[in-house]
Amino acid sequence: MVNVGIVGTGVYLPKKIMTSAEIAAATGGIWSEDAVRSKLGIHQKYIAGPDEGTQEMGALAALKCLEKTGVDPKEIDLILCMGEEWKEYPLTTSALYIQDRIGAVNAWGIDVQNRCCTCVSAMKIARDMMVADDEINTVLIAGGYRNGDFVDYTDKDMSMMFNLSCGGGAILLKKNYGKNLLLGSKIIADGSLARTAGVEIGGIANPFTPENVEEGYRSLRLLDAKKMKDRLNVVSMPNWYRCIDESLQQAGLERKDIDYLDILHIKRSGHNGMLADLGLTEENTIYLEDYGHIGQVDQILSLELALEQGKVKPGSVVCMIAAGIGYVWSANVIRWG
Numbered sequence: 001m002v003n004v005g006i007v008g009t010g011v012y013l014p015k016k017i018m019t020s021a022e023i024a025a026a027t028g029g030i031w032s033e034d035a036v037r038s039k040l041g042i043h044q045k046y047i048a049g050p051d052e053g054t055q056e057m058g059a060l061a062a063l064k065c066l067e068k069t070g071v072d073p074k075e076i077d078l079i080l081c082m083g084e085e086w087k088e089y090p091l092t093t094s095a096l097y098i099q100d101r102i103g104a105v106n107a108w109g110i111d112v113q114n115r116c117c118t119c120v121s122a123m124k125i126a127r128d129m130m131v132a133d134d135e136i137n138t139v140l141i142a143g144g145y146r147n148g149d150f151v152d153y154t155d156k157d158m159s160m161m162f163n164l165s166c167g168g169g170a171i172l173l174k175k176n177y178g179k180n181l182l183l184g185s186k187i188i189a190d191g192s193l194a195r196t197a198g199v200e201i202g203g204i205a206n207p208f209t210p211e212n213v214e215e216g217y218r219s220l221r222l223l224d225a226k227k228m229k230d231r232l233n234v235v236s237m238p239n240w241y242r243c244i245d246e247s248l249q250q251a252g253l254e255r256k257d258i259d260y261l262d263i264l265h266i267k268r269s270g271h272n273g274m275l276a277d278l279g280l281t282e283e284n285t286i287y288l289e290d291y292g293h294i295g296q297v298d299q300i301l302s303l304e305l306a307l308e309q310g311k312v313k314p315g316s317v318v319c320m321i322a323a324g325i326g327y328v329w330s331a332n333v334i335r336w337g
Contacts, residue, residue, distance in 0.1 A: 010065030045292025083143025115324030
């Protein structure tokens with residue numbers, strides 16, 4: 001029976017940071033530094049420079065992954081770019097930029113968009129494609145993230161996105177690798193929320209004009225805050241737990257078997273509540289308060305940190321979870337080693 005395993009990962013982080021004090025100052029007094037740290041759970045986050053676009057940060061993370069694993073880029077059959085639509089040049093294919101940048105001359109590539117669920121979703125896509133296609137044996141998932149560029153810190157509705165950070169991530173999967181196996185995946189989507197959050201200005205519906213350009217670059221907003229919040233209050237946690245439970249079931253496991261929860265950065269109360277519901281403690285996870293929320297890179301970063309700190313070791317069951325505006329919930333289950 002075909003199996004798919006994780007060969008390794010790579011993470012790129014920009015040099016510049018934004019502290020909790022700077023975030024508080026940017027809100028104009030709406031949020032204190034103490035509240036940013038204690039409620040939003042942000043000590044600092046990363047800020048990308050002009051040469052750190054999402055395509056380039058994805059490529060830099062991919063190069064780190066290849067260096068760590070020793071895999072020849074010519075072995076890669078497929079690149080799934082998980083990077084965001086906000087990139088150096090619109091209407092260019094990020095997966096192909098990465099292909100050229102890393103020398104993966106035998107690979108073809110696709111850009112995958114599922115907001116902060118993209119890494120977890122792309123891992124399921126990669127696994128399913130390797131199982132189905134005899135010609136796909138090695139898949140690189142890579143991309144960059146800097147949606148924090150669009151945050152208006154004076155928008156009271158946007159506090160849930162003050163954590164948006166920057167960086168790049170890569171994860172390499174191989175067919176019949178025999179270890180670090182991806183055992184189960186589940187994704188749930190609710191398209192009724194597709195247009196409740198996003199960048200309001202600069203698209204076809206509300207294009208840039210000479211008058212709105214400056215506003216447009218700070219127009220990541222809740223487009224229908226009431227609809228989004230009301231709906232999420234009903235479906236969000238049930239959908240997330242369903243993803244976790246069904247991915248565990250596919251792996252022949254239960255909640256009690258989870259050794260490490262690989263979770264994106266969310267506000268501290270939500271993080272602690274999920275640990276409690278799953279019967280886990282802080283020893284079973286890492287809270288990304290010193291990194292912020294690097295979108296779909298969070299899961300790769302969390303896994304790297306867990307391996308460095310010994311929280312994931314041979315035999316560990318890792319439950320990797322994500323949620324993204326639109327709205328999407330997802331989970332993967334991996335047995336390490």
